[in-house]
Amino acid sequence: MTTLVCTRSRQVGFGDCDPARIVFYPNYFKWCDENTHALFEQAGLSTLELADRMDVHVPIVDAHLEFRTPAKWGDDIEVRSEVTRWGSRSLTVSHRISHAGSGAVIAEGHEARVCVRTDPETGKIGACEVPAELRDAFGVEARG
Numbered sequence: 001m002t003t004l005v006c007t008r009s010r011q012v013g014f015g016d017c018d019p020a021r022i023v024f025y026p027n028y029f030k031w032c033d034e035n036t037h038a039l040f041e042q043a044g045l046s047t048l049e050l051a052d053r054m055d056v057h058v059p060i061v062d063a064h065l066e067f068r069t070p071a072k073w074g075d076d077i078e079v080r081s082e083v084t085r086w087g088s089r090s091l092t093v094s095h096r097i098s099h100a101g102s103g104a105v106i107a108e109g110h111e112a113r114v115c116v117r118t119d120p121e122t123g124k125i126g127a128c129e130v131p132a133e134l135r136d137a138f139g140v141e142a143r144g
Contacts, residue, residue: 004138006039007080009100012071022070028107029063032095035081036111039093045137054131058091058113065095065109076100086140089127090114 010031018024040047050056071077078100085092091113097106117128135141 003082004039004043005080005082006035006042007078008035008038009076009078012073012075012077014073017073021073023072025065025067028065028067028097031079031097032063032065032081032093032109032111033060035079035095036093036113039081039083040137043134043137045134050131050134054133055117056128056131056134057116057125059116060111061090061114062112063109064111065107067107068105069099071097071099071106077106083138083140084110086130086135086138089129091130 012023016023016027037047040050047058050058076099078098080096080098081093083091084094092110093113094108094110096108098104099106115128115130115134116125118125
């Protein structure tokens with residue numbers, strides 16, 4: 001199995017920070033979420049395409065980050081993301097945020113996502129199997 005990894009770089013801006021000039025923690029979660037969407041695009045099946053073509057969404061049901069060292073206004077950072085677990089109806093995306101120059105880890109964590117779709121009769125959202133096309137896009141063999 002080939003593991004796809006999405007690594008994106010950015011510079012921490014004024015608007016990313018609190019008054020102490022360190023990154024305001026919700027921005028880390030935002031950057032992880034953006035990287036997950038970029039990872040799906042890199043695999044060739046964006047979350048938008050999943051929703052529009054297959055009526056499948058992948059909402060977050062759990063998110064966790066451990067903060068190791070701060071990032072500050074002007075720092076160059078990298079966000080690295082990859083799917084580290086595939087379930088029948090869910091997946092886990094792991095993230096590492098680090099300083100671009102030194103590689104020092106700023107934060108590490110994961111988000112658990114569940115595949116869901118809306119039942120056309122009831123209008124209720126419910127878990128569904130991870131589409132085979134999504135597994136194929138990531139080079140993952142179907143579960144037996």
